[in-house]
Amino acid sequence: MEKIYQIGVEATLDVIGGKWKPLILCHLGKGPLRTGQLRRAIPQITQKVLTQQLRELEDDQIIDRHVFQQVPPKVVYQLTDYGKTLNQILVEMSIWGEQRIKRLQAAHPDEKIELLGDHQGYLEGH
Amino acid sequence: MEKIYQIGVEATLDVIGGKWKPLILCHLGKGPLRTGQLRRAIPQITQKVLTQQLRELEDDQIIDRHVFQQVPPKVVYQLTDYGKTLNQILVEMSIWGEQRIKRLQAAHPDEKIELLGDHQGYLEGH
DNA sequence: GTAAGTAGGTACTAAAAAGTGCCTATCCGA
């Protein structure tokens, strides 16, 4: 595996970029979750992509995967201490992003621009 | 144009994500640049992709495009005030990313993992 | 004994992002 970065930001985007990772990290930021809980929290994601993203986050040591040896299987994911160091960045990206959405909505009142969910994102408890 | 976000972070990634935008923003963060200066600063990017990324940043009001009506043409790009509000986030992503690269290098001393350039990125002058 | 719930694998397809190659127009200097 060969990784050559021009600037540090690229290495960070490597970890938190992609369509689903921010959302996964947001949910795990509130506490450990089982696979099924994550899947229900993010209904639009497919099992395949969820597993794939979780593997990548695990390889990057952002999250921990706990397998309970029992039947039916039980797997719990949670942020590692290293993963928690992303929190400040994610909170700030969240704040900036929410302001951008408001800006877009103000500039294009006729277009469909929305922020779903309870808007709490990373902004609670930090 | 329809944009539906689950959380704010996605809106931020919409703006700074992608393969070249962080690098473009890094260079423009040091001052206004002409198209050719940018292209020489980022030799691996092609003219087509550079133009395309600049257009998107312009549409997002992150940068300004000044056309000087003369021959040969002269076009200067620079961060808008709004664009400058991204700076703190970019600086933190830069710091986190540089630490991650060191971490990767320590964990995989046999693999090719590098941070090119003068490593100054966003870390100078902020 | 059959269905539901558990976590996940695999082959294939579709969509998004990035890259290639070649084109325009104008002026200046050699």
Next chain:
DNA sequence: TCGGATAGGCACTTTTTAGTACCTACTTAC
């Protein structure tokens, strides 16, 4: 008058990322 420098357009291909559909194996409850 020919080549280089300016900024960028357009058609097409490749690569990357995400999505679809269908499969395993085990246990409990009905």
